[in-house]
Amino acid sequence: MGDADTAMGGCDPSFPRTRWTLLRSAADPEAPDYRASIEGLAATYWRPVYAHFRRKWGKTNEDAKDMTQEFFAALCEKDFLDGLSPDQGRFRSYIMAALDNFVRRRHRDDGRLKRGGGAPRLSIECAGIFEPSGxxxxxxxxxxxxxxxxxxxxxxxxxxxxxxxxxxxxxxxxxxxxxxxxxxxxxxxxxxxxxxxxxxxxxxxxxxxxxxxxxxxxxxxxxxxxxxxxxxxxxxxxxxxxxxxx
Amino acid sequence: MKTSEKVLDRLAPLLAFDNAPLGLLIDTRYEVKERLARGGMGEVFSAWDTRLGRAVAMKILAPGLSDPEWGARFRMEAQTLTRLDHPGIVPIYDFGVLPDGRLYYTMKFVPGRTLAERIEGGETRDSLVGFLADACDTVQHAHDQNILHRDLKPANIIVDEHGRVFVLDWGIARLLEEFAGGRRGAATGAPGLTSTGTVLGTPEYMPPERASGDAETTDNRSDVFSLGAVLHEVLTGHPPVSPRPAAVPIAASVPPDIEAVCLRALAAEPAFRYPSARALGDDLRRFLRGEPVEARPLPGIERLKRGVRRHRTTVLLLAGAAACVLVAGGWGIRAATRKSDAIRATLEDAARSERQAKVEEALGLLERGRPAIDRAHHYLYGREARYEELVRQVEEGRPLLQRAVELAPTLPLGHYLLGRAWELKGEWGEAESCWRKAIALDPNFGPARYQLGRLLATRSFFANISPVGDPAANAVEAARLASESVAHIEAAVREGSGFHDAVQREVASALLACARGDADSFAAIVAAGIRKFPSADGVEDLYWLSGFALQPRERRAALDRAVEIRPKHFCALVTRAAFRARADELEAAVTDYGEALRINPRLPRIHVFRGDVRFRLGDFDGALADFEEALRLDPRDARSYVCRGNVRCAKGDPGGELADAETALGIDPRCAEAHVARGCARLRQGDAAGAVGDFDRAISFRPGFADAYLNRGIARRKTGDGEGAMKDYDEAIRLKPEYPRAFSVRGAARYARGDTAGALRDYDEAIRLNPRFAEAHADRAAVRRKMGDVKGAIEDLEQALRLAPPGWPHRRAVEDRLRALKRGLEER
Structure with a gap:
């Protein structure tokens, strides 16, 4: 049944080097590849991050925008990814876990979280993103x-x-x-x-x-x-x- | 975002799985609609039969299983279904080939929910057991045709909207005779389906003989085991842990009868299981009808003892040996909201903008209210913190949170924060209800799970150390609370985002180990946590918990350290007080309770605890004030009335004692302690016959209540029933061998009957058990004197006078006797 095993989802050694694999393996957050990867991912996924700050943590529109910027900026800092446990294989699970920790850290640091130099610039246009979930x-x-x-x-x-x-x-x-x-x-x-x-x-x-x-x-x-x-x-x-x- | 929720709902089925032939028209007849399920061998879709105009279910062989062996197996499943003509088997309609070469067959479409979904959804135990009994009948029908299912599990049992039960997925079913002769796969002419040596089926539900690949012993009782595993999941929320230790209770909350059924079905040795699926189904129905089951339950007392023995030191734990948690509670239920209805959608759109405005406003209020709550929490670290100031701080935020919850009642965050406000104010009932609401709205909201779990763990602990009430009933209550606590903390740990910091996570793991009764890991987690975070915020909780893990001497140091870090650590103070009270350090215990009450005077139970210690100290006014306060906070607590009645009596007010006992019985006519209290009051007023009636009732409501036997003996003796009295004393001593008063009372009765030697033995025992027992010394003096031991008698009387409290009513008489004895000795 060797064939069947593979077809049913064995490991795939030829899996391409994606933005997330690159982030996980990157040694140097200053490398252009690293920043480009974060920017690419941020462009697609900043909206759920913004909405989560509003919904779960009750942030105002302005606060949530700021925090979304800060969050992706923090992602550019190497030590931020250091907290990544190896079982958080997926970007989304990682973001999920990182988000709430980020909010708590921010509460604790009283908003004094420093911004990374290479922060991606997001143009945050929020109309229609945040709907109260039924x-x-x-x-x-x-x-x-x-x-x-x-x-x-x-x-x-x-x-x-x-x-x-x-x-x-x-x-x-x-x-x-x-x-x-x-x-x-x-x-x-x-x-x-x-x-x-x-x-x-x-x-x-x-x-x-x-x-x-x-x-x-x-x-x-x-x-x-x-x-x-x-x-x-x-x-x-x-x-x-x-x-x-x- | 441009993609609306509606578009997402519409497109999601197209995206969730690969290779789905969705939207294809197959054999110019079946239009494939939606994927319903996916198994190891194939996938099931809903489809529309355009020719007959009806919905059907279509099972398609999984992509990748192009091997002829799988094709043969798939064909065989279809043939099996054709053979099994039974209301519990889904009838098959058609068999064919997809354009890409995969095999498919269509069958009757059963709209319903699987047993797995129903367990998850928190359906009642009895209805789930009823469904399982029906499934047993279907499996029996297959066995009658010599067919084994071999993959029975909750996901393979579906119940339609009329409650009809179907057993699905006969993909690895096999003919019995294949096993009978040990000729694997040969008898039916089918290819050797397990020729590759693969064990098919789902491990959690698989009997040991199949997991080990022992085909020789595989027969219909293998399916019985799997049905037993399903029953285990119905009862506890999860399949059995393999391998199952024999005859271990599966969970404290499971009734012994159904537990016995489950354990018999799950016996490791097939010979000990039910002989057939029908026999299992019959026993399940007996349980549902309330009739005795054939399987023999574990004796109840044994279960309880086992639980108590295991958890003597770690008091939180009385959860019972297995401490599996019944997670079939209601929080998984959420109404399914389908958005297909056009009218409803329009209404929703209209309501949406209004709702959005409210949510916005509520979020603003929460943001403004929260800092006050955080400040109030930190205030508790101050040595001088007081309740009034704490309340003032909480009240700066609580009304805002309250308003937010009213504006947006579906926001879990609001309920959670409001719960924290109530908890700080000491209103635990309110806090609990807020957190339960947050969890109902969002079962994954970790912070609420954690806080609720912690609160329940604390309540469980209080039930355990309670000096009032029936210890066995308290232990059962503690076990119930502990097991619910485990469920919540487990969910919080699983969800992972409920923790403010790493210390809190350690505290959660420790609580879990503690409530599960795993004393070794508990001690290890606590110790490691303290080593890792010696000075972090919150480490005082670990010190508090280590109070349970350690030996008495180290325990004191740990609790001291917890209170040193956070002087207003309510739980640590109460814990230290309880341990001090047990060690007879009564003054220190009163001080600790006082400190705890200074920061949270709102829990009636803690007033009762302190009142009990003050009573033991002879501080009757203090005790009275405590019980009065407990009653003010909870006027419906029968036991607090009984306690107050005791104090009133001690203060020389037997009328008050009787009135309190009557009130307690008005609230709870089955309260054994109240019957005893009324009996004692009646006895003091000379109504011995009435008193005997009260003690009879106390014993009927709480068999094994030593106090009731002892007092009935006293009352019987007064009515002239000396034999009955002696029997009662013996019973009281049998039930509670460390009961000094019982020995002293029996000693008096023996003395009166002329059994001086027996009386002396009883008094000796009473004094051995409680060397500070003044009355026993005084009474033994009389026995010793009668036996000619005047010196011993004098020693006893002197000791009695030393030990007796200031207002002791017998003091005068004892002094007179002592003088007389001494005089006699001198004269001689």
Whole structure:
């Protein structure tokens, strides 16, 4: 059963060197690679961090913005990552644990946390990020915000890609059927085929293809935050699988 | 963010798993909708049968299992299902091949929740046991067809909305005759499915004979073991720890009968298990009907003794030997919110902006209220800290927190902070309810879990050291609290973010080890923690805890150190007081209780503790004041009335004693101590027959209550029933062999009957047990004199006068007797 074992998720020695593996192994936080990695990750994931400060720790808008900046700045300090325990394999779990410690440290230091010289500059535009979560726990809300962030970027990338290829129709179909179905519209494959002037087989094939590509786009981003292919699939399940309470 | 929650909900099923054929139309018939489950062998999806217009479940062989062996196994599962025609087996509809070559079959779609989800969701024990009994019937049906399931676990049992139970996943089921002749896989013509030597199944639920690959002994009783493991999870929230030690109670909170059923199903040796799944199901139903089960329960007294013996030193722990925790509590339940309903969505949108404004405002209030709470906490490190000032500081923040909670009742942070405010004010009931609310809103909110767990651990400790009430009942209450405490602290440790610093984490681990009864790791954790953080904030908690881990002499030093670091360490003060009271250092104990009450006068129990010590000291006014205060704080506590009645009687007010006993019985007619108190009051008023009735009731409510026997004996003697009296004295001494008063009373009765030698033995024993027992000395003097030992009699009388408290009513008489004896000796 050797084949089956591998296919079911053995370790993958060829896992690429991602932003997160680089951060974890970096010796020198002053290295340009290191900062670039943090900036790259911060650009995608500052939103859930900001929302978490507001939601779990009750920070005001201004405070939460400041703290988000400080948090990613602190990430640029080598000693910050030193606290990383080896079992926190994933960027998200690490951030989760680091966030609350960061808040406590900040409370303790009375806001005198020093900022690193190479802090990434985030343009923080907060409208619409922070919504009170309908009964979700702060941790669950953080997970969902994280998922929304990565999905946001992936959808944008996909739309641009389909435009470049001149396949707007496929993406439009996907939008209509999967992303933002119009209320009350007939969304059967036959109706969609008629509406877009194509066949039912085409509709099912196109949908299948866009969905597959969306998953690949999301997975690519997720890989940036983990250290193995197995973890990447696990992360996908955690981000997008059903909550245990549902 | 552009992606809304709705879009996330819609796209998530497409993203969670790879290779999902979602949205595909298979065989021009089945449209695959959503993944329902994933197992080792395949995945199950919901699908729409476009031809018949109905929902079906579709099981697809897992990608990567292209090996023909797996294909054969998958086919066999489908065939097994076809063979098993039973209401508890999901019927199969169709078998086919996906475009990518993978096999699939479709079956009836059962909307419902698995037993695993229901256990997690905190469903009641009895309904879960009922479902399991039904599953036993289904498994029995399969056994009747010579088929073993081999992978029974909570995730493979599903219950639909009508309560119908289905056993799923027959993927590794095998024919019995394959085992019977030891010809693995040969009998059915199927390929050698375990030819690779792989043990299939889920280890936690697997019987020992299968885990060790012993096919010879595998039969239907292997499935019985797995059903037993499921029952274990139903009862405790987790499968058994393997290997299970035989006949060890599984958890303090599990009724002995169902525990016996579980242990029998889980017997390591198949011969000791139930002979069939049906037999197990029958016993489960007997338990549900309240009938005696066939499995023999462990005797209750044995269980209790075992618990007590293990935890004598570490008093928090009386949780009972196994101390597994029943985690099937209610906090896992959260209403599933589905956002598909368009009307509801519109309403939600309208409500959202208003709610957002409220949440904003609440967050602002919390931010403003919190610093006052932190300041108040640090105030407790001051030597001169006083309750009034503490309350003033807390009240600077508490109203803001209160307002925040009213504005945004779904914010766990608000309830948590408000709970801390109440705790500082000494209002533990309020604090507990706040933290429970925070946890209900967010089961992963570590800080609330930790604080609640700590509070429950402290309450468990108080129940344990309580000098009033039935010690066995106190121990049971302590065990219950300790096991709930474990559940919360465990959750906090697991969640990991509930700790302000590393010291607090050490404290949590220590509390856990303590409440689990693991004395060795407890001592090690505490010692290591103190070594690691000798001067950190919070280390005083470790010193406090080490008070339980150490030998008495070191214990004192540890508690002293805790109080030195934080002079207002309430728990350390109460602990030191309790140990001092036990060591008869009564004045010091009163001082410690006083210090504790100075910073938190709001717990009635601590007033009762101090009142008890003051009573022992002969400070009746002080004791009376304490019991009065306890009653002011909790006017519904029957035992505090009994305590006050005792003091009133000691102060020469038997009418007051009777009134208090009556009040206590009005509150709790089953309070054995109150019956004894009323009996004593009646006895003093000359109503011996009425008193006997009271003592009878006390004994019926609390069998084994030595005081009740002793006093009934006294009352019986007054009614002229000398034989009955003697029997009662004997029983009291049997129940409590270290009971000096019982020996002295029996000594008096023996003396009156002319049994002087027996009387002397009793008095000797009474004085050996309590050398400061003035009455016993005085009475022994009479016996000695009668036996001609005048010198011994004089010694006893002198000793009695030395020991007796100032207002001793017998002083005059004893002095007269002493003078007479001395005179007689001189004359002679």
């Amino acid at each position: 009964g979700d726990s702060p941790d669950r809300a953080f997970l969902r915000d994280w998922a929304r962030s990565v999905l946001d970027e992936s959808l944008e990338e996909l739309e641009a890609r389909y435009q470049d290829r001149g396949m707007e129709k496929a993406f439009r179909l996907f939008r209509l059927h999967d992303v933002e179905p119009e209320a009350g519209a007939d969304l059967s494959y036959a109706a969609l085929a008629e509406r877009l002037g194509t066949t039912v087989t085409d509709v099912t094939n196109l949908l299948y293809r866009v969905r597959k590509e969306l998953r690949e786009a999301v997975l690519r981003r997720v890989r940036d935050t983990v250290t193995s292919e197995e973890e990447a699939e696990e992360e996908m399940r955690e981000l997008f699988g059903r909550a245990p309470s549902e």
